[in-house]
Amino acid sequence: xxxxxxxxxxxxxxxxxxxxxxxxxxxxxxxxxxxxxxxxxxxxxxxxxxxxxxxxxxxxxxxxxxxxxxxxxxxxxxxxxxxxxxxxxxxxxxxxxxxxxxxxxxxxxxxxxxxxxxxxxxxxxxxxxxxxxxxxxxxxxxxxxxxxxxxxxxxxxxxxxxxxxxxxxxxxxxxxxxxxxxxxxxxxxxxxxxxxxxxxxxxxxxxxxxxxxxxxxxxxxxxxxxxxxxxxxxxxxxxxxxxxxxxxxxxxxxxxxxxxxxxxxxxxxxxxxxxxxxxxxxxxxxxxxxxxxxxxxxxxxxxxxxxxxxxxxxxxxxxxxxxxxxxxxxxxxxxxxxxxxxxxxxxxxxxxxxxxxxxxxxxxxxxxxxxxxxxxxxxxxxxxxxxxxxxxxxxxxxxxxxxxxxxxxxxxxxxxxxxxxxxxxxxxxxxxxxxxxxxxxxxxxxxxxxxxxxxxxxxxxxxxxxxxxxxxxxxxxxxxxxxxxxxxxxxxxxxxxxxxxxxxxxxxxxxxxxxxxxxxxxxxxxxxxxxxxxxxxxxxxxxxxxxxxxxxxxxxxxxxxxxxxxxxxxxxxxxxxxxxxxxxxxxxxxxxxxxxxxxxxxxxxxxxxxxxxxxxxxxxxxxxxxxxxxxxxxxxxxxxxxxxxxxxxxxxxx
Amino acid sequence: xxxxxxxxxxxxxxxxxxxxxxxxxxxxxxxxxxxxxxxxxxxxxxxxxxxxxxxxxxxxxxxxxxxxxxxxxxxxxxxxxxxxxxxxxxxxxxxxxxxxxxxxxxxxxxxxxxxxxxxxxxxxxxxxxx
Numbered sequence: 001x002x003x004x005x006x007x008x009x010x011x012x013x014x015x016x017x018x019x020x021x022x023x024x025x026x027x028x029x030x031x032x033x034x035x036x037x038x039x040x041x042x043x044x045x046x047x048x049x050x051x052x053x054x055x056x057x058x059x060x061x062x063x064x065x066x067x068x069x070x071x072x073x074x075x076x077x078x079x080x081x082x083x084x085x086x087x088x089x090x091x092x093x094x095x096x097x098x099x100x101x102x103x104x105x106x107x108x109x110x111x112x113x114x115x116x117x118x119x120x121x122x123x124x125x126x127x128x129x130x131x132x133x134x135x136x137x138x139x140x141x142x143x144x145x146x147x148x149x150x151x152x153x154x155x156x157x158x159x160x161x162x163x164x165x166x167x168x169x170x171x172x173x174x175x176x177x178x179x180x181x182x183x184x185x186x187x188x189x190x191x192x193x194x195x196x197x198x199x200x201x202x203x204x205x206x207x208x209x210x211x212x213x214x215x216x217x218x219x220x221x222x223x224x225x226x227x228x229x230x231x232x233x234x235x236x237x238x239x240x241x242x243x244x245x246x247x248x249x250x251x252x253x254x255x256x257x258x259x260x261x262x263x264x265x266x267x268x269x270x271x272x273x274x275x276x277x278x279x280x281x282x283x284x285x286x287x288x289x290x291x292x293x294x295x296x297x298x299x300x301x302x303x304x305x306x307x308x309x310x311x312x313x314x315x316x317x318x319x320x321x322x323x324x325x326x327x328x329x330x331x332x333x334x335x336x337x338x339x340x341x342x343x344x345x346x347x348x349x350x351x352x353x354x355x356x357x358x359x360x361x362x363x364x365x366x367x368x369x370x371x372x373x374x375x376x377x378x379x380x381x382x383x384x385x386x387x388x389x390x391x392x393x394x395x396x397x398x399x400x401x402x403x404x405x406x407x408x409x410x411x412x413x414x415x416x417x418x419x420x421x422x423x424x425x426x427x428x429x430x431x432x433x434x435x436x437x438x439x440x441x442x443x444x445x446x447x448x449x450x451x452x453x454x455x456x457x458x459x460x461x462x463x464x465x466x467x468x469x470x471x472x473x474x475x476x477x478x479x480x481x482x483x484x485x486x487x488x489x490x491x492x493x494x495x496x497x498x499x500x501x502x503x504x505x506x507x508x509x510x511x512x513x514x515x516x517x518x519x520x521x522x523x524x525x526x527x528x529x530x531x532x533x534x535x536x537x538x539x540x541x542x543x544x545x546x547x548x549x550x551x552x553x554x555x556x557x558x559x560x561x562x563x564x565x566x567x568x569x570x571x572x573x574x575x576x577x578x579x580x581x582x583x584x585x586x587x588x589x590x591x592x593x594x595x596x597x598x599x600x601x602x603x604x605x606x607x608x609x610x611x612x613x614x615x616x617x618x619x620x621x622x623x624x625x626x627x628x629x630x631x632x633x634x635x636x637x638x639x640x641x642x643x644x645x646x647x648x649x650x651x652x653x654x
Numbered sequence: 655x656x657x658x659x660x661x662x663x664x665x666x667x668x669x670x671x672x673x674x675x676x677x678x679x680x681x682x683x684x685x686x687x688x689x690x691x692x693x694x695x696x697x698x699x700x701x702x703x704x705x706x707x708x709x710x711x712x713x714x715x716x717x718x719x720x721x722x723x724x725x726x727x728x729x730x731x732x733x734x735x736x737x738x739x740x741x742x743x744x745x746x747x748x749x750x751x752x753x754x755x756x757x758x759x760x761x762x763x764x765x766x767x768x769x770x771x772x773x774x775x776x777x778x779x780x781x782x783x784x
Binding site: 537583624625 | 686733
């Protein structure tokens with residue numbers, strides 16, 4: 001069978017499961033006794049095993065199988081979690097990751113797993129061997145349906161009993177005896193499950209032991225005595241099946257030792273506690289290229305709708321106008337939809353960080369409390385794909401340069417454990433991501449010194465301006481170059497990447513208190529609300545995302561401060577930029593003009609324009625190769641009248 | 655090869671038809687302030703935004719005649735418009751008719767001597783490198 005078509009799905013799902021393993025192990029390290037965590041790790045390993053086996057990746061399957069064995073021991077209290085085991089399991093996960101990567105790139109697993117498997121075996125055997133003997137219990141699995149029945153029976157105060165019947169080994173009529181037991185029990189209540197199945201019992205496909213689950217109003221004693229009355233029954237054990245929250249013992253009784261099915265059932269699932277790990281969502285995986293195409297087509301539609309609206313205004317036909325309004329509503333809905341389809345929670349990027357932070361902290365001998373918030377903040381797929389790398393840089397910097405060593409922290413009267421926070425949230429039509437640490441903060445003097453070395457004059461610069469110098473190319477204040485960061489290729493790369501995504505980054509810092517990097521990103525990339533303005537003869541679009549407000553000003557209100565033009569608005573001095581000057585256009589003589597006040601990061605600037613043409617939804621189209629160097633524009637768009645209009649890049653202008 | 659012959663000022667130029675995506679009438683062009691000197695602006699070609707190059711400025715030719723056509727060329731998967739006075743004709747020529755250019759100019763691929771006039775064959779790739 002040709003498996004290649006499933007390969008992508010396999011790879012993607014494997015990554016998800018590896019991620020789950022990583023997360024699980026991290027929390028297991030903190031709460032070694034939490035059975036829930038072990039269960040979720042177990043499930044992830046199990047799913048991975050199943051998928052790998054079906055794709056004929058035997059080493060992956062083999063390794064996960066051995067991991068499962070160890071996990072199972074932990075789960076059944078035959079093995080205690082210690083740091084050695086966690087480290088080994090982490091190693092396994094890394095190995096799995098490596099193999100998945102190899103499969104992605106070369107199509108084969110290609111990795112040395114023998115050593116690690118040996119280690120797993122040792123752990124499995126070494127400590128657990130003595131306790132493992134008497135575990136020849138039969139397995140009982142409940143499916144969702146069974147669980148429902150059990151639950152409602154318990155609610156109605158029926159007894160749910162598990163009856164373990166052993167028939168004499170040398171009985172020649174085992175199936176007949178079993179049938180009698182079955183018959184008897186059927187009269188006393190309802191049998192909802194039998195292990196082995198009733199068919200197997202009839203055909204004598206069993207040793208000499210079987211289980212039945214009975215829902216009845218009779219007591220355990222009654223049942224026991226009735227069955228003991230049947231000849232050739234050697235032993236009867238009756239116990240209540242409980243499906244309660246804190247009944248952990250019951251859980252292990254019902255648990256499947258070596259589960260061959262994907263749905264491992266244990267009481268915890270009956271409790272429906274862990275919905276989040278077992279979220280069954282109906283979804284379809286779609287090729288990103290198709291989504292892009294879809295997005296482009298909707299973009300075209302928006303352009304032509306605007307054009308039609310323009311035409312309809314000229315014709316003044318009521319009927320046409322009404323129909324167009326409908327079309328307008330539908331396109332807007334369609335647009336919202338396609339945008340949402342492209343949105344992904346930032347969790348996809350965030351979820352690999354806890355592991356990274358843990359490893360880095362260990363490597364550098366630092367104590368770090370890593371806090372993540374707002375993982376469900378959604379961003380455009382394109383942004384999600386690109387934002388990981390800059391965030392890695394920022395986190396590494398925070399851990400390597402920001403957070404001090406425990407001794408140093410104690411000396412400064414801080415707690416030995418540093419805190420690194422990664423927070424995401426939505427603000428207007430932007431997503432904000434903050435990377436904060438409570439470390440040593442940026443040393444302005446150090447930056448100044450470095451700047452002077454590089455020949456940058458820092459006289460007259462504010463402290464904030466000086467801090468912003470770290471975003472320059474080749475700027476690293478760290479005196480020693482470490483493996484983690486400090487090669488001077490960090491911050492400028494981060495800034496370039498974020499700017500290319502249409503976002504901005506700013507830094508806030510206080511010596512001794514910590515540093516915060518604040519990244520603002522547009523939620524979507526290609527359709528935006530914009531204000532159309534006129535400067536000289538030309539029309540330009542400015543994204544509403546940047547605009548704080550628009551005010552009408554008389555040219556006499558423009559003041560000069562420090563050789564620069566400013567306006568005073570609500571007691572704030574706002575620097576003024578004449579767009580006509582920036583763009584080398586003819587200055588139009590007018591008494592009154594408009595000032596578009598824009599906010600970029602913490603900078604507020606007024607852009608002077610001649611007139612306003614209104615607000616419109618526009619589709620950003622990239623500029624061609626010949627205009628690639630024009631930093632003033634993010635792109636161009638086609639307006640309703642069919643004319644092309646440039647979209648100003650406010651961040652680059654101010 | 656097949657070539658498109660067009661007029662620019664008082665000279666005739668040509669481009670390989672393989673590069674030519676279409677020929678358009680002059681249309682309104684949106685200026686791009688601060689753009690390189692030879693970029694005339696942007697046009698809306700049936701929903702796509704295309705950069706238009708002022709060919710006479712790029713080739714450093716004087717020209718005051720009316721510019722009637724924009725030749726849309728497609729080079730390295732990007733479409734670019736070239737402003738010319740007028741597109742004359744499309745003809746088939748033998749490859750050996752192309753002579754080496756006299757002046758050493760990266761924009762020029764060769765010279766073709768037709769009976770009525772001399773045509774300068776342009777190098778497409780060089781035009782968009784700027």
